Amino acid sequence: MRIAVIGAGPAGVRAVETLVAAGHRPVWIDEAREGGGRIYQRPPQSLRRDARMLYGFEARKAEGVHATFERLAPVVDWRPETLVWHIRPQARRLSTQHQGRTQATVDYDAAILCTGAMDRVVPVPGWTLPGVTTMGAAQIALKTQGCSIGARVAFVGTGPLLYLVAYQYAKAGVTVAAVVDTTPFATKFAAAPGLLRGGATFVKGIYYIGWLRAHGVRVVEGATPVAINGTTDVQGLRWRGSDGREDLVACDAVGMGWGLKPEAQLADLAGVPFRFEPLQHSWIPECDTSGRTPVEGHYLAGDGAAIGGADVAELAGARAALALLQDAGQSVDAVRVAALDRALAGQQRFRIALERAFPYPAALAASVADETLLCRCEGLTAGELRAAAREDHDVGPAPEMNRAKAFTRVGMGRCQGRVCGPAAAEVLAASLGRDVASIGRLRGQSPVKPMPMLVPEATP
Amino acid sequence: MKLQRVRDANRPGIALTLDGAEIAAQQGDTLLTALLAGGAGSLRRSEFGDGDRAGFCLMGACQDCWVSVAGVGRVRACATQASQGMKVTRG
């Protein structure tokens, strides 16, 4: 049986491990040079240092994933630096491009998509200035390049990564100007009983916040970002506190992020239906708890299926591979399946509490000021999208995201709505007076990322 | 935007150019690190007149760090390794 696994993060590594143990030799593809995915992304060889320094409390898990990756890569058909830019579910064929130069197609009987996630952002005036990055970007710079995004960095957003990245920066000796959390303390406090189920993960979260405060880092909760000051460079971050007063810190860089959202474009092209998941406040591809999608032969695992974090990704990768093997009529270890299912169900309860503790600020996204850039690829402001929603076009107003895209180019640019999509949906929904779930989502397009044209077919 | 080298900042040097100006970088840098730690400030200019850009996601998704490399073409600076002698122009 020809099996393809896309993604070599924690989910992909455990999926391939399970398939290899069952005697398969899958094609394994990642755009990155090496395995590890986002959380365990590795620096280039020349600045590799001990795992403890790079991954902190997660060092042992990182080493486990890396060691497994290194054992597996030589025994499967590992294809690094290869983008899967299209998937045809009926033909069961992937279109890939290696190093932006050579094309190849990969035929498969079954595929596991472990494509991970990216940051979810809310546009704030000044957010396209050089010096403003996503929270994930701030972490990648430090982890894989030994660099901070500035000398005096402010972080704004919400979610576990907010505190984790601020902690990692402060620990590396970077001045953290402020940590500005849009979630009020009371919201997090209310979720605490459920969070306790997270055990060590919860304790680490509390530790980061405590450490930051103990080291004199300013932590603000329940804040509303107002603007990132500067004309050619970042000069400061402005916000309104829960008491309504405006405040400002000077900084030369800002990291921003409000949780993550699945990178699910390939699942979309594979014909997997999506549903709006109210708790994550996000569109996610449909699959059962073992990763089976309604499209036969196609499985999902990890953050690309729904945001669950690295531990869930490892469990879900193994589980999806077992589901695939079961569906192919291979016998699998029932005890292992049951153990994975139990572990995943336990994690699920913690994730629910986490989503409640750090909700996506939908109202903030819906109220992005008219003159603020909403779509950074197409230079489109929130006001232009609102105008399109109101306008009576020949075919009526823009009642859903894809129509709005056709009218205004929102989400039509180089990132294909990965960055502006969630906020644009809130803006459109609010101006139509509709629920965000009812206005749809930007559909995935092929190629899933821009790529050079006229690339020759690789000679087999 | 100025990236600060906070760890492992003593790797062997490499030299490249951005729009003809010399940039001193280090082995193991991505093109984005090389340029933004080397003082480039920005990587491209928005086509819509709203100023300069210097990347955003650093994970190959946002496409806001496009630059051109002589002999290679357009690349994402965050997903490309810098190497000795590269001739780069702003995207």
Ligand SMILES: Cc1cc2nc3c(=O)[nH]c(=O)nc-3n(C[C@H](O)[C@H](O)[C@H](O)COP(=O)(O)OP(=O)(O)OC[C@H]3O[C@@H](n4cnc5c(N)ncnc54)[C@H](O)[C@@H]3O)c2cc1C
């Ligand atoms: C920037 C960033 C930093 C993060 N840091 C942390 C952290 O410190 N702690 C934490 O708990 N969680 C962190 N997370 C959350 C993280 O996503 C998960 O914890 C974990 O990495 C999920 O594992 P995964 O295997 O599902 O996906 P990932 O680890 O995201 O792996 C997905 C892989 O698929 C590849 N891929 C995707 N699409 C394609 C395609 N079309 N073609 C080829 N390859 C493709 C990617 O290159 C990537 O290597 C971070 C997330 C991001 C985005």
